[in-house]
Amino acid sequence: MTVVLRRIATVVAVPIALLAVWWMTSAQSTSYYLPPLSKILSTFDDVWFNQRFLDDVVPSLLRLLVGFSLALVLGVALGVLVGSSRAVRSYCEPVLEFLRAIPPPVLVPVLMLFAGIGDTMKVLVIVSGCIWPILLNTVEGVRAVDQVLSETCRVYRIGGRARLTTLVLRSASPQIMAGVRQAVSIGIILMVISEMFAASNGLGFTIIQFQRSFNITEMWTGILLLGILGFVLSLAVRAVDRRVLRWYHGQRRTHLGAR
Amino acid sequence: MTAVLGLAGFATFLLLLELVPRVGLVSPEYLPPLSEILGALADEVRTAEFWQAVGDTLRGWSLGLLIAVVLGVVVGIFLGIVPVLREFTASTIEFLRPIPSVALIPLAVLVFGTDLGSTLLLVVYAAFWQVLVQVMYGVHDVDPVAQETARSFGMGWWSRVRHLVWPTALPYVLTGVRLAAAVALILAITAELVIGSPGLGNRIGSAQSGGAVATMYALVLVTGVLGVAVNLLARLLERRVLHWHPSVRGEVAV
């Protein structure tokens, strides 16, 4: 019983303490920029959980979902192609390294030329940012498929599509997962930026509107919401990772334990 | 052979950039041919404003990175060394870390307007987490037996940090610096682009809204070059510093 209590304590003690400090120090705050936490929390509801949720939050999340999914499919497909051949890899590497070094937000004005300021542009921005960690990590994962496992597949004549799914993709999945994790955080950033820069609706757009019209408290609720979103998505990724890579974590634990 | 192929790949890329708009696959209004972009770049390089912008970006990047690294190392070592603290702050870190730094943009605009301060707020916030996480991994990696030995010899905490914790954590710190350097550049340019603080990002925004398409692409290329340079620099630093370092630890997948 005490073990469970202790575990709960370790998780919530510091956050609660920090929140308490924030609450108390901001309570008497007359600072323009920092409204009392109590006020922020009470307005949170009114600001977000109404029509605005459907008009702004949902479209943003949908764009993120679509953009990320496209990046995942394209990134893995291209990554497998590039990673499977040493020649192709050497050929593409410098170009890929250069392209991925371009800060993704910079592509917002570029893509605006092609796609205006609508949904297409935003989705394209997300895809163009998210694809890099996925692609590059897939290449790494495919490259590092175990030699002995590969020969085993040849011996038992496991080839073609079966080899791709049962060997290559599974073997590369830890790397791909690492790329997915990075892609999710980049995706959120790009979703917000594309909306802050040029948009007519969305989470980022709404928050920046609050700031421009000096609705400070509402602005803070927006920041809070973004924080929660980031946190929830990271939990989701962690959950997927635990499920899909159960074998990987188990294997690592066994090997590390033997150290 | 690898180098030859790599060069060929790069050459192909440049060729495509030149030909695709010329042939009309993509309208040259949206994507000017490479020669035009390079021409615009040549013009840019001749202006003082360009170099001013580069300097501004680098200033925001380096200052923000420095602050983030110092903070990250100090906090990371502190939280990592005291075992109770590590346990208790884990949940807080896991919550704060995924908060997108761009969420702070409205706040930055309010408080700092379009000054360097806005850039720094974003850069420091994002880069700090990269460093912190790696430093904490590094401190965690310290051999507990060595710690016990040091303590039994009466080594104070400062000497333990200097002689035991720091050398063990150093490779991780450098990994953190490398990751933070890349993130810092991205956030610096983002801040400049979205908020309008001085720098390359700002210049790109102006070029785009002013219709100077070729110039915009030229500046995008420059940011890419900067990104590659930052990455190379970080790896060079890593190799240099760790050259005489006895440990050979790999990067922890974050």
Next chain:
Amino acid sequence: MTSPLDGEALLQVRSLRKVYDARGRVVEAIGDLSFTVGKGELVCVVGPSGAGKTTLLKCVAGLLPPTSGEVVLDGLRVTAPPPGMAVVFQEYGRSLFPWLTVRGNVELPLKEKGLPRDRRTELVDEALRAVDLTEAVSAYPWQLSGGMQQRVAIARAVAYEPRIMLMDEPFAAVDAQTRADLEDLVRSLWQRFGVTIVFVTHDIDEAVYLGGRVLVLSSSPTELMDDVAIGLPEERDQLTTRSSPEFARLRAHVFELIQQAKGVR
């Protein structure tokens, strides 16, 4: 005592030669190797280290193309891994799929073969029973000990119902006690299923204990030094067989050959 020409020849290696280009250096792993393996035989291949034993196995398996000469399996030339061949590798840890359970691993080649589910279950269960691993059927390979992992690899090979089974120093990385058990397992499987086995090892005792014939290879460029018929009884036992005078004689003979091969007088 079975003569190699009694049963029909299943595997024929004719003037096999394999030359590597290892970073500028030219290595003639196999010089000129010819031998025959009859159907249902258990042949051991032994030689000094660096004798190209693994190279030979890979050429026979179709994993490596020969520089000259040929490998013929059941009358057909081997240019790529042929159907009906199973291989048990030395690195058992790396040859099993860590994301599949024991059952999943053993079943995978059978799925590729296109067998219906019932038949697959039947084969998998029988193979796991034969290697004594029925309780571990839902475990993952990394949860098992080294010896058990190698058993899974063997079960996979056996369930495949191969025409020929190649084993590349499968027990080299396993402790002595487990090795003894696994050696007996191989012989019992061989007798039970009647599969043709080519067993590569560096351990002379193991080769003599297991084999019906022992092929002794020379060091690089590898050639066949001798083809020793093992006249030990069909039923072998770690204790009695290994202490029999005939075993000692055969062992000494092979040992001498290997010393010659290493250039030691």
